Amino acid sequence: MAAVARQQNAPDPSRRNEQSRTAILTAAGELVAEIGFGKLTIEKIAARAGVGKQTIYRWWPSKGAVVFDSFLAANENASGSLALPDTGDLTEDLRTLLRGTVLELADPAFNRTGRALAAEVLTDPDLLREYRERLLDPLLEVTRDRLRAAREAGQLRADADLDLAVELLYGPLYYRWLHGLGSLDADYADQVAAALLSAFGTTGG
Structure with missing residues (x-):
């Protein structure tokens, strides 16, 4: 019975690992916001998270x-x-999508971490692959799916190039964000949506 009791009271390794992982990710996010990516080190993340390197x-x-x-x-x-x-x-769906995107890009918490990652993926091929597979490619695919549905519904021209359309949606926003050119707000988001519809939309759509 004593052995059973000890076994029941033993810590769950998977739970401990998940707690450590959450602490590490929280620490990394906090430190990037506080000191920037350049001054961030694995040692500082470990110390903040209370784990070993x-x-x-x-x-x-x-x-x-x-x-x-x-x-x-x-x-x-x-x-x-x-x-x-x-x-x-x-x-309206494009306006909703792009207005949400500009709000995210304008968020100071997103801005600092996002810019750090944008710079890092340029020199780290492994990180670029992770970024493509886990974030960028899935986002582009669901956007193409939405535009494909619009094309099938007659809201976009039958010959609309969906890859180009996706680039025309997100490209102007990220260009302004990366280079600090102009404002990123709902009005600009609506202008980008209107430009896409002008390029690929149909009169009936």
Whole structure:
């Protein structure tokens, strides 16, 4: 009976690992916001999270990978799935999508971490692959799916190039965000949506 009691009271390793992982991701997100990506180190993340460096290296190959997972975790908590609005009204759905995007880009918490990751993926091929597979490609795919549905409904021209349409949706927003050109607000989001519909829309749509 004593052995059974000890076994029942033993800590759950999986729960302990999940607690450590959450602490690491939280620490990474907090530190990027406080000191920036350049001054961030694995040692500082470990100290803030209350874990050893080897615990971090067991799960992530670099500080960029840790920050990316922290970014994804925070983004999932804030926005949920990647599902796009589909009310049947393409104009309003595009406005909703792009207004949400500019709000996210203008968020100071997103801005600092997002810019750090944007710079890091340029020099880290492994991190770029992770970024493409886990964030960018899924986002582009659900956007193409939404535009494909609009094309099939006659709201976009039958010959509309969906890959180009997706780039025309997101490209102007990220260009302004990366280079600090002009304002990122609902009015600009609506202008981008209108430009896409002018390029690929139909009179009936």
